[in-house]
Amino acid sequence: MSTSPPPPRNRGLVPRDIALIALFAALIAVLSMTLAVPIGPVPITLQTLGVMLAASLLGPTRGPLAVLTFLLLVAVGLPLLPGGRGGLAPFAGVTGGYLIGWVAGAFVIGLLTARMLPRYRFWWGLLCNAVGGIGVVYLVGVPWSAVVTGDTSLAALLGFAVFLPGDIAKAAIASAVAAGVFRAYPVPPAGRPTA
Numbered sequence: 001m002s003t004s005p006p007p008p009r010n011r012g013l014v015p016r017d018i019a020l021i022a023l024f025a026a027l028i029a030v031l032s033m034t035l036a037v038p039i040g041p042v043p044i045t046l047q048t049l050g051v052m053l054a055a056s057l058l059g060p061t062r063g064p065l066a067v068l069t070f071l072l073l074v075a076v077g078l079p080l081l082p083g084g085r086g087g088l089a090p091f092a093g094v095t096g097g098y099l100i101g102w103v104a105g106a107f108v109i110g111l112l113t114a115r116m117l118p119r120y121r122f123w124w125g126l127l128c129n130a131v132g133g134i135g136v137v138y139l140v141g142v143p144w145s146a147v148v149t150g151d152t153s154l155a156a157l158l159g160f161a162v163f164l165p166g167d168i169a170k171a172a173i174a175s176a177v178a179a180g181v182f183r184a185y186p187v188p189p190a191g192r193p194t195a
């Protein structure tokens with residue numbers, strides 16, 4: 001009886017990984033610049049859709065690296081945030097907590113998604129994206145906004161509710177895409193579950 005060798009773990013980043021990280025960083029940038037609904041100090045955007053897709057499809061290492069690559073480009077001054085913002089100022093501003101929360105959120109989505117494979121289904125994906133892409137992101141972003149604006153009232157803290165419908169829709173889209181990809185490619189490309 002022949003046994004197949006276990007998939008390689010912790011094999012480091014190969015050129016294909018770098019290309020995927022760059023591709024998803026670019027996707028986040030495109031989504032970041034595509035739509036911004038200025039409903040208050042923090043806009044409704046499509047950015048978290050990019051974060052969720054990157055994390056769901058690339059896993060807990062490459063997903064956050066794609067987000068970090070995007071944030072690095074913003075930090076060096078590229079105008080990739082809505083309104084053509086870039087540089088270091090956004091990180092200290094009212095949305096700075098969301099920017100940082102994306103990295104932690106992507107890690108959690110990637111980790112949970114990797115644990116679901118190969119039994120990943122839409123509803124499990126929705127849960128992964130909701131926990132990481134909404135729960136973790138808000139956990140950092142909401143109090144950060146409150147502190148920066150100086151409004152720590154309950155009403156201000158509960159203001160995140162306005163983002164929920166859109167972010168749940170984004171989590172559903174990311175989960176549907178990931179479920180489709182994982183169904184089409186049932187044998188994970190080397191490293192997808194762990195890298």
Ligand SMILES: O=C(O)CCCC[C@@H]1SC[C@@H]2NC(=O)N[C@@H]21
Nearest residue numbers: 043044045081082090095098163
């Ligand atoms: O462009 C920025 O400076 C970051 C904006 C952050 C928007 C946050 S991300 C989570 C929540 N969902 C949205 O649609 N908007 C907020």
